[in-house]
Amino acid sequence: MPFPASHPALDRALAERGYAEPTPVQSAVLDAAPNEDGSGRDLLVSAQTGSGKTVAFGLALAHTLLGEAERFNEYGAPVALVIAPTRELALQVSNELQWLYAPTGARIVSCVGGMDPKVERQALNRGCHIVVGTPGRLRDHVERGSLDLSTLKAVVLDEADEMLDMGFQEDLTFILDAAPAERRTLLFSATLARDIVQLAKTYQTNALRIDTVAGNTSHADIEYKAIRVAPNEVELAVVNVLRYFEAPGALVFANTRERVKHLTASLRERGFSVVGLSGELTQSQRSEALQALRDGHARVCVATDVAARGLDLPDLGLVIHAEIPVNKAGLLHRSGRTGRAGKKGVSVLLVSYTRRRKVEIMLNSASITAEWSGPPSAEMIVAKDRERMLADPVLIAPVEDEGMLAMGRQLLENSSPEQIAAALIRLYQQKLPAPEDVYDDDRMKRQQQAGVNDKGQPDMPYTDFARGGDMAWFRINVGRDKNADPKWLMPTICRLGHVTKRDIGSIRIFDRETKFEITREAEAKFLAAIATGLEDGVKIDAAVAPGPREPAERRPRPGGKPYEGKAEGGEKKPWVKRDAPADGERKPWVKRDDAGATGEKKPWVKREAPADGEKKPWVKRDNAAPAGDKKPWVKREAPADGEKKPWVKREAPASGEKQPWAGRVEMGAGEKKPWVKKTDGGKPAPAGEKKAWAPKSDASAPAAAGDQAWKGKPKGGDRPWAPKDARGKPPAKPYKGKTPRS
Numbered sequence: 001m002p003f004p005a006s007h008p009a010l011d012r013a014l015a016e017r018g019y020a021e022p023t024p025v026q027s028a029v030l031d032a033a034p035n036e037d038g039s040g041r042d043l044l045v046s047a048q049t050g051s052g053k054t055v056a057f058g059l060a061l062a063h064t065l066l067g068e069a070e071r072f073n074e075y076g077a078p079v080a081l082v083i084a085p086t087r088e089l090a091l092q093v094s095n096e097l098q099w100l101y102a103p104t105g106a107r108i109v110s111c112v113g114g115m116d117p118k119v120e121r122q123a124l125n126r127g128c129h130i131v132v133g134t135p136g137r138l139r140d141h142v143e144r145g146s147l148d149l150s151t152l153k154a155v156v157l158d159e160a161d162e163m164l165d166m167g168f169q170e171d172l173t174f175i176l177d178a179a180p181a182e183r184r185t186l187l188f189s190a191t192l193a194r195d196i197v198q199l200a201k202t203y204q205t206n207a208l209r210i211d212t213v214a215g216n217t218s219h220a221d222i223e224y225k226a227i228r229v230a231p232n233e234v235e236l237a238v239v240n241v242l243r244y245f246e247a248p249g250a251l252v253f254a255n256t257r258e259r260v261k262h263l264t265a266s267l268r269e270r271g272f273s274v275v276g277l278s279g280e281l282t283q284s285q286r287s288e289a290l291q292a293l294r295d296g297h298a299r300v301c302v303a304t305d306v307a308a309r310g311l312d313l314p315d316l317g318l319v320i321h322a323e324i325p326v327n328k329a330g331l332l333h334r335s336g337r338t339g340r341a342g343k344k345g346v347s348v349l350l351v352s353y354t355r356r357r358k359v360e361i362m363l364n365s366a367s368i369t370a371e372w373s374g375p376p377s378a379e380m381i382v383a384k385d386r387e388r389m390l391a392d393p394v395l396i397a398p399v400e401d402e403g404m405l406a407m408g409r410q411l412l413e414n415s416s417p418e419q420i421a422a423a424l425i426r427l428y429q430q431k432l433p434a435p436e437d438v439y440d441d442d443r444m445k446r447q448q449q450a451g452v453n454d455k456g457q458p459d460m461p462y463t464d465f466a467r468g469g470d471m472a473w474f475r476i477n478v479g480r481d482k483n484a485d486p487k488w489l490m491p492t493i494c495r496l497g498h499v500t501k502r503d504i505g506s507i508r509i510f511d512r513e514t515k516f517e518i519t520r521e522a523e524a525k526f527l528a529a530i531a532t533g534l535e536d537g538v539k540i541d542a543a544v545a546p547g548p549r550e551p552a553e554r555r556p557r558p559g560g561k562p563y564e565g566k567a568e569g570g571e572k573k574p575w576v577k578r579d580a581p582a583d584g585e586r587k588p589w590v591k592r593d594d595a596g597a598t599g600e601k602k603p604w605v606k607r608e609a610p611a612d613g614e615k616k617p618w619v620k621r622d623n624a625a626p627a628g629d630k631k632p633w634v635k636r637e638a639p640a641d642g643e644k645k646p647w648v649k650r651e652a653p654a655s656g657e658k659q660p661w662a663g664r665v666e667m668g669a670g671e672k673k674p675w676v677k678k679t680d681g682g683k684p685a686p687a688g689e690k691k692a693w694a695p696k697s698d699a700s701a702p703a704a705a706g707d708q709a710w711k712g713k714p715k716g717g718d719r720p721w722a723p724k725d726a727r728g729k730p731p732a733k734p735y736k737g738k739t740p741r742s
Contacts, residue, residue: 109124161193225346257280475516
């Protein structure tokens, strides 16, 4: 279908660029109905990466910014603002808008981190129409007053989900709050997560939601492959994958800067033309790396996730995930660097045996069907090289240079055609890095079934070995369930533990773990190495020595009698308690069924009463006397005779002449009650002449009228305390040797 009319000036730019028909997202944006007043609507667009979103919002802004005019007016404050998450994406958007708006005379300024802010401020002061930048740098210019947002007519948020994931929500809120409320807001995102929808509700009005992704299907132009590799051979697998596919451009993703450095140096050492891309590089270095990849000077780019969003690299036919992405969105955006603009691409995930389950869950959540296989072998790569060389256009292209033909005839006179062809093959192979020898569990299984190894020789099965001497046992959480094999386990242990093959003893592989020995000399170094942290979910810790393996002859055989050789003598059969005896007079398992062979006597006699009733069993437990004349447990009950009761000291005697505990109570004729000193009697005095508590109340004479207080504490004389107060009153303060007050 022809490209629909958007704006006359932009239509000319599209025609010059060779755009014949729009992508689905471009058609949806151009077909969006305006508001009732004729103004453009806010848009919430979800589209796959590489679907032409930059051109889509560029076309959507044309009528908002230009109206019916062909060109912009003189420079002034910007009328449009485009916010992107990364520097590379912002610069790429700026370049796309440059050619799209070139016929309109638009001036576009980029404000990104890593560039000179003074140069950017000077460009903003001279005036512009469109500003493209990253959130942090744009906020800095707004706070410093060099960027005026009062005249904005439209704001575009490109890759909004990535900006929120990177922690730019505060910067975005600041910029959107500073922009006019009557602006038009266009929000583009690969996924419409909950936080994106909430952002749209806050800063958009009557937004039209456009979703060009059919359900939850993956990119149709990308072929996904999942390759199983040993944890210690990921780097070798990267080399073989690059050699097997031989794409004009390849992007290798790693999770950390250090990993990017290591992979870049390793591939360059093997002869690949490679560049690195990470956040620690300056903006000029990052631009040079991308330009080298675009120009073809570099064929491989090793990068972190800074290159996972929005980068449009031509002829990028291969994406390799050397390290598994963090989530589904990272997988989709990484893979979306290939398969763009209708071209086919391949996305390869290198999955170690310890991470397979996690990758399967991630692929299922993204609705991606990947082809699982082992890494390409050296034989497969050599076969591919032969196929590509025979199909090389150079060999079948016509030669028009007579000088070359003359040199060819001279070579044929001096050498045979076979020698010339062999020399050509040698020159062709010298330009290619050599493939690596990698471990493939499926190939090993097939070879074991055939009984040969990689070289076609008889394969010897692996057996445990021991170094001897004092060894320490360790365990690694990789077993048969994760295709554990000593051929890749031993290099992994050596790499993670910083030891050599000589330091490793026996290796015992179990269902969910593997135990192995380390020499005592290397134990301290090994413990220090594994304490710093491991990778790919691999965990190593100390373990106890596994038990000895049972010999094959001790294992029970189906259909035979178990362990017959252990019976002592031939008269008694083994395991008699489990089988019934040959004679039928007595049933087996008498003790369990509690049934006797005859009815006269039941088994377990000691547990039931005997037949005769004269004496019952368990006399001491039932407390029953055997004869009746004397009861058992005499000391616990009273004796038969009533003359003297037991426990005399605890009860009163039968006679009333003397009370018990006489020593504790003072017995008399009634003149004096006991416990006078403790209770004051609680009753009137027996004769009335003497009060209780005589020792405390000076009972030498009865109380007289006019006696002063404290009469119970006199010290002699007619009046108490006479020396303290001459007036007979208690002083205000106790006497301390001073003259009393008058």
